[in-house]
Amino acid sequence: MVEFGQIWSQLGSTMATIMFVYTMFDKFFPPHLRTYFRKYTQKFASFMYPYIQITFPEFSGEHLKRSAAYTAIQTYLSANTSQKAKRLRAEVVKDSQTPLVLSMDDNEEIIDEFQGVKVWWLSNHTTNRSQSFSIYPASDEKRYFSLTFHQRYRDLITSTYIQHVLKEANEISVKNRQLKLYTNNPSKEWYGYKRTKWSHIMFEHPARFETLAMDPKKKEEIINDLVKFKAGKDYYAKIGKAWKRGYLLYGPPGTGKSTMIAAIANFMYYDVYDLELTAVKENTDLKKLLIDTTSKSIIVIEDIDCSLDLTGQRKKAKEKSDEEDKPEDSIKKVKDEEEKKGSNVTLSGLLNFIDGIWSACGGERIIIFTTNFVDKLDPALIRRGRMDKHIELSYCGYEAFKVLAKNYLDIESHTLFPIIEKMLGETNVTPADVAENLMPKSIDEDSDSCFNDLIKSLEEAKNKAEEEAKEKVDGENKELKIVKENGELGQEEK
Numbered sequence: 001m002v003e004f005g006q007i008w009s010q011l012g013s014t015m016a017t018i019m020f021v022y023t024m025f026d027k028f029f030p031p032h033l034r035t036y037f038r039k040y041t042q043k044f045a046s047f048m049y050p051y052i053q054i055t056f057p058e059f060s061g062e063h064l065k066r067s068a069a070y071t072a073i074q075t076y077l078s079a080n081t082s083q084k085a086k087r088l089r090a091e092v093v094k095d096s097q098t099p100l101v102l103s104m105d106d107n108e109e110i111i112d113e114f115q116g117v118k119v120w121w122l123s124n125h126t127t128n129r130s131q132s133f134s135i136y137p138a139s140d141e142k143r144y145f146s147l148t149f150h151q152r153y154r155d156l157i158t159s160t161y162i163q164h165v166l167k168e169a170n171e172i173s174v175k176n177r178q179l180k181l182y183t184n185n186p187s188k189e190w191y192g193y194k195r196t197k198w199s200h201i202m203f204e205h206p207a208r209f210e211t212l213a214m215d216p217k218k219k220e221e222i223i224n225d226l227v228k229f230k231a232g233k234d235y236y237a238k239i240g241k242a243w244k245r246g247y248l249l250y251g252p253p254g255t256g257k258s259t260m261i262a263a264i265a266n267f268m269y270y271d272v273y274d275l276e277l278t279a280v281k282e283n284t285d286l287k288k289l290l291i292d293t294t295s296k297s298i299i300v301i302e303d304i305d306c307s308l309d310l311t312g313q314r315k316k317a318k319e320k321s322d323e324e325d326k327p328e329d330s331i332k333k334v335k336d337e338e339e340k341k342g343s344n345v346t347l348s349g350l351l352n353f354i355d356g357i358w359s360a361c362g363g364e365r366i367i368i369f370t371t372n373f374v375d376k377l378d379p380a381l382i383r384r385g386r387m388d389k390h391i392e393l394s395y396c397g398y399e400a401f402k403v404l405a406k407n408y409l410d411i412e413s414h415t416l417f418p419i420i421e422k423m424l425g426e427t428n429v430t431p432a433d434v435a436e437n438l439m440p441k442s443i444d445e446d447s448d449s450c451f452n453d454l455i456k457s458l459e460e461a462k463n464k465a466e467e468e469a470k471e472k473v474d475g476e477n478k479e480l481k482i483v484k485e486n487g488e489l490g491q492e493e494k
């Protein structure tokens with residue numbers, strides 16, 4: 001039996017010989033012959049080893065940007081093959097529903113199969129030994145994935161398989177991503193190190209269409225519209241229209257406009273960009289903000305009638321020339337301009353924002369305006385094509401009440417329901433008012449007392465409305481009487 005020590009000494013001497021030959025080759029072989037030698041050894045190796053290898057480095061380009069392909073492959077591999085790998089690396093990923101993502105560790109190899117063809121994925125890194133100074137300090141470790149496959153399947157792998165990996169990775173990251181709520185930073189704070197146009201927080205509003213109190217038929221119609229929009233990529237391309245849809249939500253305060261936006265975002269799984277127009281200085285800034293939004297998003301302008309004086313812009317331009325000579329008016333004009341100094345966004349700027357460069361920004365975007373006073377808005381702003389669907393959110397009806405009762409008290413029928421139904425038909429209360437009454441105020445408050453509270457507040461609302469109507473009629477009569485008396489007086493004087 002050969003002794004262990006003997007094996008070691010033989011191995012040592014073989015290694016030393018190889019190293020010696022290699023050093024001799026590198027030092028004394030003429031460089032042009034060295035190139036030939038390498039070329040032919042590579043040819044010989046590829047003949048003996050018919051596999052192709054593709055490398056996907058983590059950072060690429062001049063500024064060492066993280067490669068999108070590397071990230072996509074990492075996502076794909078961690079979802080599809082992390083069960084197969086024995087050594088895993090755990091990473092905390094921001095903005096993901098699963099904050100801890102497991103991926104292959106260095107030198108770990110796994111086999112994937114695509115249409116019956118085997119491919120090998122290897123995760124590895126190289127260490128950079130060069131000492132360079134850069135304003136973009138590079139990490140010493142350069143990670144990469146390498147994909148190995150038989151050269152027979154070159155076309156299948158380089159086109160179909162890699163496409164499949166990228167597509168699946170995209171679907172996984174969309175599924176795992178957390179919704180975000182963006183708000184625009186004031187224009188003057190956009191520039192400087194690491195400044196952005198939008199700031200975001202995680203969007204975690206619990207509103208759903210199921211919990212939204214409104215006429216069920218109307219709700220169904222909106223849901224169908226959204227479903228059709230989501231699946232309409234090819235249809236929009238066919239008719240030559242940008243893949244976007246505009247909704248105008250209008251109705252009195254507390255009828256669920258903001259709640260509906262949250263429900264739409266959760267239903268579509270879109271990010272929300274809450275655009276505060278008063279923080280936008282110029283029309284051009286508005287365009288920049290739009291370009292900075294991503295697809296699969298909802299751009300919201302709440303209370304559009306209050307955001308800016310968009311209603312009167314056109315009229316003002318027309319009246320401008322008439323007012324030129326009047327000194328009092330010019331003082332007023334200067335005052336108005338001073339008041340608006342924060343923002344110079346005009347109606348035409350906003351119209352351009354909505355439809356001007358939509359097509360340049362890719363698709364799958366919804367734009368929503370909300371207002372309490374739909375009549376105040378310029379018709380150009382809300383015409384079909386810009387705001388495709390006008391949705392009125394109105395006072396609480398019986399159907400809407402039933403949804404609220406189910407949400408707040410988990411009750412679907414009750415002896416007091418007929419009375420409430422009758423009273424809801426006679427008076428206008430918002431779902432927000434009803435919801436407030438249905439919410440138990442203490443641990444021992446039961447559903448009966450909540451419904452009684454609601455009935456009481458409905459009675460009060462009804463009496464108040466009657467009183468107001470009576471006062472209005474009295475006021476009108478009084479005015480009529482004064483006009484009549486003045487008229488008679490005039491006649492007598494005549």
Ligand SMILES: Nc1ncnc2c1ncn2[C@@H]1O[C@H](COP(=O)(O)OP(=O)(O)OP(=O)(O)O)[C@@H](O)[C@H]1O
Pocket residue numbers: 211212213214251252253254255256257258259260371372431432433435
């Ligand atoms: N239709 C509704 N379904 C369920 N809850 C509602 C509904 N309407 C109002 N609410 C409740 O009332 C509160 C206020 O509603 P919301 O903020 O959506 O009203 P709004 O129409 O946006 O009002 P505003 O015009 O003042 O912005 C919400 O927190 C929600 O709980």
Ligand SMILES: [Mg+2]
Pocket residue numbers: 257258259302370
């Ligand atoms: Mg609102």
